Amino acid sequence: MIEVTSLTKRYGTFTAVNGLSFTVRPGEVLGLVGPNGAGKTSTLRCLAGIIPASGGKVRITGHDIAAEPVAAKRALAFFPDEPRLFDYLTVRQHLNFVARIYGVANHAAIAQPLLEELEIAEKADQLPGELSRGMKQKLAIACGLLHAPKVMFFDEPLTGLDPLGIRRMKDSIVKRAREGASVVLSSHLLHLLEEVCSHVLILKKGEKIADGTLAEVSARFSNGEADVSLEEIFIRATGGSEN
Amino acid sequence: MxxxxxxxxxxxxxxxxxxxxxxxxxxxxxxxxxxxxxxxxxxxxxxxxTTLPAPPTGARGAALARASQALPIDWQPMVAGLGALALLLFVVFLWVLPEDKPGLNFSEAETAFLFPAPISRRALIHYRLVSSQLATLLQSLFLTLVSGRWSILGGNLLIRAIGWWVILSTLNLHRTGSAFTLTRLIERGVSPGRRRVVVFGGIGLVLLMTAAWIWRGFQPPRPEDTANVAAIFRYGQTLLEGSALGWLLRPFRLVIAPILAPDWVSFGRALVPALALMVMHYIWVLRMEVSFEEASIDLAQKRSAKVAAWRSGQRRIGTAPAKARRGPFVLLDTGRPEIAFLWKNLLSTAPYLNLRSLAWCAAALVFACNWLGRQPEWRATLPAVGIVAAFAAGYILFLGPQIARQDIRSDLTNADILKTYPLPGWQILLGEMLAPIAILSGLLWLAVLAAALAWQPHQASWLTHGLRVTLGVCLAVLAPPLTALQLLIPNAAAVMFPAWFQAVRTRGPGLERIGQRLIFVAGQLVVIVVALIPAALVALIPLGVAAWLFKGAAVALLGAVIAATVLVFAAIAAEVWFGLWLLGGRFEKLDLSSELRP
Structure with a gap:
């Protein structure tokens, strides 16, 4: 469960996120959308405890990320758009390292099926430098999933993946949500959000324009029209520009 | 165009x-x-x-002879010979080393814009040559500044600048010409192995012919031929005069000659053949019609990746290329998370930095020092070994942290991921620092061991066997906290001032970067001195008590050293802990994206 109340993030005099509030319950997938510079990445980084919020509260599985960061982070996983890996650790050694950090007992029994699910088992003894962009992404995902997080944040999760990889990633996100995880993902690929997300939150210039289930947000901006795509809703909600 | x-x-x-x-x-x-x-x-x-050599006048070498700090003028042939030999070696490497088509130095943007453009290959070559001239001019200026006091070079600053330009430009043209020729050879199916056999075979033949020449006309040296290094060199040069090696070195001597000219007349005489050689190189480069585009694109990509790695801090001097290997030890699934960082960072170091190597080195030191101590004719060298070991310890302690950077400095680009780990900031920083602490402490222990073995009790009356062992053990005990304190400072700089740190570690020329690095080093020295004051003060307590109450009795001195070690250890450990705690809090709040915003 993710509970966000009046989240604000400022960089000097510039306000990137302003008074954002929402909740993501177990099993829900929230799509964070907005034009460039809307504050999506800042929001995700505040939620994951990477940067401190300037105001407001973020609770991850009941733990305040500011007051109890260790307990909150034990429950979450953050997947950046660009996989951040250690050059000198093989795929298997990455999982070994992460297991020790999170205290995952008998990690090998969990890691092997995970590697097979993500189709990188045969690359287990290779270094990141020997992997393709997509493979690196999969390794970062395997590392994030190893401790079975209850909360997951994805920042542009499909960047660099091939069509098959995109399909697998979507299935993986939906599977984790069905198993009870709360998921927030940010993406410009609106068709992905339509397929994967149960809820959507539209941001513009750091402020919430709309949120709710896909049906609720569609109803608000469809002007009575039927079968309006999320892309059309996005354009109507944001006024078709970044400003 | x-x-x-x-x-x-x-x-x-x-x-x-x-x-x-x-x-x-x-x-x-x-x-x-x-x-x-x-x-x-x-x-x-x-x-x-202030010490510019006097303007040259009159006979060759007069200016040099007048300069107070000038090397003897008769050393100049030696410098010319060694310089020519160095150029020969450089050229041999150019012909021997490349495994694949060498390509030309274009940037990635240049390959993207210029190669598909309607520009002739010859125009591209000219562009490359002119571009490299800009770099050559700057390098010549830099070398002129560096060699400003090398009076052996003779002449004035302008002569030296032009002399450097001649050397660098000729080498650059030769590199381009050899790159084209190698490309052509590779296209014609000449393998690198065959090429190397030909080059080394040719050099071997020259050396054989030279040996035969010397054998035939050998004249034993007279006493004055062995009076000093310059005389020996002159004698050797006489032997080589007219030999195959002498002929082989002649073109290289022509390139060196302008920079060694003591006056403008000699310079003019030396410049004409050197320029003729350059023109010949230029014609060679233009006449080679080879396809260099593909190899140049490869080269540009590799260089670009290397620059990106330097800028991101992922590449350091002495870093081993990434290679999959077994972990330094078995990392259990549960336990202190800091150990996981030690394990990870040890994997990024050279594989020979391990406990087994440390044990072997220690055994070798024990054996060597014992052997030296038992040989009457060699025993006198032991104090020198001790001094070298002490200097090595100082070097490791003060400069080691700048070299062993397998800590947060190398992981700053992964800060986002590190911060999502369920660990407080101080624990992440401590874990990150463990690998360099372990490596530098191991090296310090070796230096302390060598010093303790080398300084024998008979060299100083106060240095009893017991005190020697005690001092050695105490210094070894203090090595890890001292190393940790030293490492804390650059790590603190990386966490407290990431933008500054990022600028300092970025490689490349620039007055501002030189200054930033100097400020950084000076800052580190000041902070370490201040940080050591409390430890030094608490150490004075037991030592003072021993000296005052027990009049420096041996047993009291031993006890005082041990007590001082415990107190210094505690003081430094407390400082390190406090520093980590402060930095941990800062790390948790660190927002690299805003810190590194230009």
Whole structure:
């Protein structure tokens, strides 16, 4: 469960996120959308405890990320758009390292099926430098999933993946949500959000324009029209520009 | 077409200068530039203006003879010979080393814009040559400044600058010509192995012919031929005169000759054949019609990746290329998470930095020092070994943290991921620092062991066997906290001032970067001195008590050293812990994206 109340993030005099509030319950997938510079990445980084919020509260599985960061982070996983890996650790050694950090007992029994699910088992003894962009992404995902997080944040999760990889990633996100995880993902690929997300939150210039289930947000901006795509809703909600 | 290319080159240069000036609006660059300028002035320019050799007049070498710090003029043939030999070796490497088509030095942007453009290959070569001339001019200027006090070079500053330019330009042309020739050879199916056999075979033949020449006309040296190094060299040169090696070195001597000219007349005489050689190189380069584009694109990509790695801090001097290998030890799934960082960072170091190597080195030191101590004719060298070990310990302690950087400094780009780990900041920083602490402590222990073995009790009456062992053990005990304290400072700089740290570690020329690095090193020295004051003060307590109450009795001195060690250990450990706690809090709040925003 993710509970966000009046989240604000400022960089000097510039306000990137302003008074954002929402909740993501177990099993829900929230799509964070907005034009460039809307504050999506800042929001995700505040939620994951990477940067401190300037105001407001973020609770991850009941733990305040500011007051109890260790307990909150034990429950979450953050997947950046660009996989951040250690050059000198093989795929298997990455999982070994992460297991020790999170205290995952008998990690090998969990890691092997995970590697097979993500189709990188045969690359287990290779270094990141020997992997393709997509493979690196999969390794970062395997590392994030190893401790079975209850909360997951994805920042542009499909960047660099091939069509098959995109399909697998979507299935993986939906599977984790069905198993009870709360998921927030940010993406410009609106068709992905339509397929994967149960809820959507539209941001513009750091402020919430709309949120709710896909049906609720569609109803608000469809002007009575039927079968309006999320892309059309996005354009109507944001006024078709970044400003 | 060449005009357009020159426009690109000069506009880029102009914009770089404008960018540099604009950057000076930021205090971190302005302060760095000022300090860098002061350093350059005091290191090169000021000395040049105060000890500039007198203007050359009259006979060859007169200016050198008058200069107070001049090397003897008869050393000049030796310098010319060694210089020619160095150039020969460089050229041999150019012909031997490349495994694949060498390519030309174009940037990635240049390959993207210029290669598909309607530009002839010859125009591209000219563009490359003109571009490299800009770099050559700057290098010549730099070398002129560096060699400002090398009176053996003779002449004045302008002669030296032109001399350097001749050497660098000729080498550059030769590199381009050899790259083209190698490309052609590879295209014709000549393998690198065959090429190396031919080059080394040719050099071997020259050496054989030279040996035969010397054998045939050998004259034993007279006493004056072995009076000093210069005389020995002169004698050797006489032997080589007219030999195959002597002939092989002649073109290289022609390239060196202008920079060694003591006056303008000699310079003019030396410059004509050197320029003729350059023109011959130029014609060689233009006449080689080979396809260099593909190899140049590969080269540009590799260089670009290397630069990106340097800028991101992922590549360091001495870093082993990434290679999959077993972990340094078995990492259990549960336990202190800091150990996981130690394990991870040890994997990024050279594989020979392990406990087994440490044990072997220690055993070798024990054996060598014992052997030296037992040999009457060698025993006198032991104090020298001790001094070298002490210097090595100082070097490891003070400069080691700048070299062993397998800590947060190398992982700053992964800060986002590290911060999502369920660990407080201080624990992440401590874990990150463990690998360099372990490596530097191991090296310090070796140095302490060597010093303790080398300084024998008979060398100083107060240095009893017991005190020697006690001092050695105490210094070994203090090695890890001292190393941790030293490492804490650059790590603190990386966490407290990431933008500054990022600028300092970025490689590349620039007055402001030189200044930033100097400020950084000076800052580290000041902080370490201040940090050691409390430890030094608490150490004085037991030592003072021993000296005052027990009049320096041996047993009291031993006890005082042990007590002082415990107190110093505690003081430094407390400082390190406090520093980690402070930095941990800072790390948790660190937002790299805003810190590194230009």
């Amino acid at each position: 060449l005009h357009a290319l020159l426009y690109l080159r000069f506009t880029s240069l102009k914009n770089r200068v404008v960018q540099f000036v604009r950057r000076l609006r930021q205090p971190k660059y302005l302060v760095g530039a000022i300090v860098g300028a002061i350093w350059v002035w005091f290191t090169f320019l000021r000395r040049l203006t």
